[in-house]
Amino acid sequence: MDTQKISDLFKTVDSNAALQVVAIILIAWLIVFLSQRLLPRLANLLHSKQRLYTLALIPLIRLVVVIVALVMLVPIFIEPTLKNMVAALGALGLAIGFAIKDYVSSLIAGVVAIHEMPYRPGDWVTIDGVYGEVTHIGLRTVELVTPDDTVVAMPHEKIWQHAVLNANNGGPSLMCVAEFFLTPESDGLVVKEALEQIALTSPYLQIHKPVVVTVNDEPWGTRYRLKAYPVDPRQQFKFITDLSLRGKQRLLDLKIEFAKVETAKVN
Amino acid sequence: MDKNLWRWIELNEYETPSVPTTMLAKRWWQKMLQTLRPSRVEVSTANSAEEEPKGVEFKFDEQPLLDSLNTLLDQQNQDDPRVTWLVLAPASPAWSVIRKWANQNGWQPVSMPQRDSLLTSSSVDELNIPSEPWVVDDLSHGFVRHPLGIRWLQNFLRKTLQTPQSPGLVICGSWLYYYLEKTHGGLNRQALTLRPFDTESMVTSRIAVSRAHAKRLVAVSEGHPGIAAAYRNAFAVAAEQTEIVLEMPQVPTAHGETSTFVIYALLLHGGLSTFLLGEVLNSIAPNLIEHSLNLLRSHGIVRYQDDQWSVTELGYPAAKQFLAQRDFNWTSC
Numbered sequence: 386m387d388t389q390k391i392s393d394l395f396k397t398v399d400s401n402a403a404l405q406v407v408a409i410i411l412i413a414w415l416i417v418f419l420s421q422r423l424l425p426r427l428a429n430l431l432h433s434k435q436r437l438y439t440l441a442l443i444p445l446i447r448l449v450v451v452i453v454a455l456v457m458l459v460p461i462f463i464e465p466t467l468k469n470m471v472a473a474l475g476a477l478g479l480a481i482g483f484a485i486k487d488y489v490s491s492l493i494a495g496v497v498a499i500h501e502m503p504y505r506p507g508d509w510v511t512i513d514g515v516y517g518e519v520t521h522i523g524l525r526t527v528e529l530v531t532p533d534d535t536v537v538a539m540p541h542e543k544i545w546q547h548a549v550l551n552a553n554n555g556g557p558s559l560m561c562v563a564e565f566f567l568t569p570e571s572d573g574l575v576v577k578e579a580l581e582q583i584a585l586t587s588p589y590l591q592i593h594k595p596v597v598v599t600v601n602d603e604p605w606g607t608r609y610r611l612k613a614y615p616v617d618p619r620q621q622f623k624f625i626t627d628l629s630l631r632g633k634q635r636l637l638d639l640k641i642e643f644a645k646v647e648t649a650k651v652n
Numbered sequence: 653m654d655k656n657l658w659r660w661i662e663l664n665e666y667e668t669p670s671v672p673t674t675m676l677a678k679r680w681w682q683k684m685l686q687t688l689r690p691s692r693v694e695v696s697t698a699n700s701a702e703e704e705p706k707g708v709e710f711k712f713d714e715q716p717l718l719d720s721l722n723t724l725l726d727q728q729n730q731d732d733p734r735v736t737w738l739v740l741a742p743a744s745p746a747w748s749v750i751r752k753w754a755n756q757n758g759w760q761p762v763s764m765p766q767r768d769s770l771l772t773s774s775s776v777d778e779l780n781i782p783s784e785p786w787v788v789d790d791l792s793h794g795f796v797r798h799p800l801g802i803r804w805l806q807n808f809l810r811k812t813l814q815t816p817q818s819p820g821l822v823i824c825g826s827w828l829y830y831y832l833e834k835t836h837g838g839l840n841r842q843a844l845t846l847r848p849f850d851t852e853s854m855v856t857s858r859i860a861v862s863r864a865h866a867k868r869l870v871a872v873s874e875g876h877p878g879i880a881a882a883y884r885n886a887f888a889v890a891a892e893q894t895e896i897v898l899e900m901p902q903v904p905t906a907h908g909e910t911s912t913f914v915i916y917a918l919l920l921h922g923g924l925s926t927f928l929l930g931e932v933l934n935s936i937a938p939n940l941i942e943h944s945l946n947l948l949r950s951h952g953i954v955r956y957q958d959d960q961w962s963v964t965e966l967g968y969p970a971a972k973q974f975l976a977q978r979d980f981n982w983t984s985c
Contacts, residue, residue: 430905432978557979582799585835588913588933592834616980620909627935635799 395462402461413454420446421521428507432617434557440506441555444499444522451524487542491525494541498522503549509559509618511550512539518619532622552618558594559618563628565609568642573600576609579639583632584613589624591616606644657857658720658746663739663829663843666985669850669875672867679871682902710859710884712745712877714752721753724844725821735812735820737843739829741985742919743878743965746846747790750823754787759821762786764794770801771931779807783817791824792922797932809836827919830983845985848875859884861891868896872969882965901952901967903974910936910944912980915963915971918954923962 396402420443428439463469481489504510504527508519515537517529526538543549553559567576577598584596594614601608611632615624636643671679725736740746754761760782788794788808795805809832812820824832829843849857851866859880860866873879883898903911917932918924929945930938945961948954953967963971975982 434979579799582802586797586799586802586932588797588917588935592831596835616978623935631799631935 396464398462406458406461409454409457413450416450417447425506425520437505437507437555437557441502443506444495447524448496448499487540488525490545491540491542494544495522495524495527498527498541498544502555503544504551505555507553507618508555509552509621511552513543513547515539557616557618558591558614559621560612560614561621561625561628563611563625563632565611565629565632565636566605566644566646567607567609567636568644569602569607571607571641573607575639576636576641579635579641580609580611580632583628583635584611587613587624587627587631589615589620589627605646657849657853658717659847660720660724660738660844661847663845663985666845666848669848669870671871671874675868675871710881712857712881714745714749717746717749718753718756721750725753725757734842735816735822737822737824737829737841739824739826739843739845739985741826741845741876741878742922742963742968743882744846744876745878745881747823750787750821751789754789754821757785759785759787762788762820764788765804767793767796767801767928768925770794770796770804771798771928776803776807779804779811781811781816781818781820785819785821786816787821787823789823790922791822792828792920795828795921796928797917797920798934801931805832806836825920825922826983826985827916828922830985831920846877849873849877849880850875853877854880861889862893864894865889865891865896868898872898872900874969874972876968879965879968886966900970901964903953903967903970904947904951907940907944907947908978910940911948912975912978914941914944914948915953916975916980918961918963919971919975923960925959926961929961 398406424439424443424446428436431439459465463473498504499522504512504519504522506519506522510517510519510529512527512529515529515531517531517535517537519527520530520536521528523538526540529537529539531537565576565580577600580598581596584590590596591614597612599610599612601610611628613624613628615621633643738746738750740750762779762781791805791808794808795801812822826845849859849870851860851863851870854860854866854869854877855863857877859877860869861884865884869880869883872883887896887898889896903915913933913936914929917929921928921932924932929941933941945954945956948967949956951967952964953971954961955964972982
């Protein structure tokens with residue numbers, strides 16, 4: 386394709402068209418900017434499902450705005466005939482293939498992520514070994530805030546290669562697990578009842594969800610896992626801490642012995 | 653007075669009376685304003701329940717309620733050792749009337765432990781179910797949401813699950829019943845509650861002085877007669893008055909999480925002492941609990957009386973909405 390042919394694709398952009406382009410870009414940017422600023426603020430004032438639904442609107446609004454803006458912009462520059470579009474897309478494909486492959490891969494993965502929803506704002510996910518709350522879904526990256534308050538910008542393209550572990554999957558239910566390592570001689574039924582009582586008396590407990598205690602025998606003793614749900618996924622660490630501290634205290638009061646694991650023996 | 657005013661219905665038949673759309677819209681707008689201005693903590697202008705009520709105080713006529721209990725429980729054959737659960741909303745006039753009825757009819761109260769002792773004793777008190785008709789006049793007295801404080805109640809549930817020798821009556825707060833139903837695998841018991849009051853009932857019972865007043869009372873109290881009576885006593889309304897304003901206190905959104913825990917704990921237990929509240933919420937810093945209590949008190953949501961913190965009658969609708977907004981283990985009853 387020679388230079389003349391490529392230049393023939395494009396219309397002459399006069400000052401009127403330039404103004405239109407600026408106006409479309411400005412309005413699109415303003416809508417996206419406002420939705421990204423206002424909706425998270427509004428969401429943080431809401432609770433439970435209302436919060437999650439409000440957060441989920443942000444990437445959706447941005448995607449719609451970008452598509453509408455592109456649909457309005459392209460005919461300003463290119464006469465939208467079949468021949469022109471094929472030629473333009475061909476040139477674009479060539480550029481993507483050589484120069485910005487990874488960037489575009491992330492952009493496309495971002496669109497797929499909005500459609501398939503492996504993560505939404507407000508979800509607690511593990512991607513490539515990083516656990517955190519999804520706070521923002523950008524065009525290229527998803528922002529996670531880890532329990533240690535570190536912001537991680539994860540490229541969307543990770544979803545091509547890595548499993549996404551979603552703990553609450555768009556809803557307010559997130560299972561928390563507190564583990565207790567006890568000697569094998571401890572009375573399992575007493576421990577199970579005591580741990581259930583601990584969960585039932587936690588102020589963080591979501592009572593609509595079950596409380597379960599599972600038991601596993603290990604070479605060094607017995608592992609008890611107390612599983613329950615907090616009312617709000619954001620309370621998960623406080624909830625686990627509450628279960629662990631009060632659980633330990635109760636087991637000590639019941640004179641139940643904790644397993645002492647000697648690392649050398651385990652290894 | 654209408655004999656059907658006080659009617660006992662199955663708990664699963666309970667339906668909150670419908671509220672006019674204009675009132676719902678007004679309530680939604682107030683909620684939006686409060687959501688968008690979370691830092692607002694000024695004291696509400698609504699009368700707190702701790703203030704003296706103005707004018708002639710409305711009191712329920714106990715006789716129709718006693719009659720409804722007679723109708724309900726006389727049908728129960730003394731040889732039929734069924735346990736009937738009566739689930740009551742906070743401030744329901746039925747609390748005191750049922751006690752009176754049980755006393756008049758010779759139903760034996762089941763001895764219950766002192767609440768404070770639930771947390772100190774190493775073993776659970778022996779539970780003796782009488783061989784004649786028996787009554788537990790407030791189940792929450794045998795319960796503290798604490799690993800030690802839950803044992804007596806669990807023991808009681810186990811014992812009453814086995815068929816007792818004589819009929820029994822368990823009076824339980826709606827919040828505690830809902831908690832037990834969800835956390836103890838469905839109680840699967842005969843549970844009854846009072847039908848909520850609609851506009852007609854508000855007028856017939858003379859809680860409301862006019863139909864317009866009755867509509868307002870239904871909207872604010874969601875059909876709870878005890879709450880409606882408290883609003884009637886707090887806001888004097890003349891029969892010919894058309895513009896009726898019953899101002900609900902608002903739960904401050906500052907310290908929302910702690911306030912949620914405090915309000916829920918008070919509703920679940922039907923009131924708690926400062927010591928027990930601290931034990932129930934022992935994972936929350938005591939100064940935060942104290943701050944939240946003072947804030948809620950200044951807004952008329954809770955009161956401190958006889959060494960007990962409890963949710964006020966006027967504050968109950970707002971407290972319930974506050975928990976419902978947060979999906980916080982709330983009950984519609």
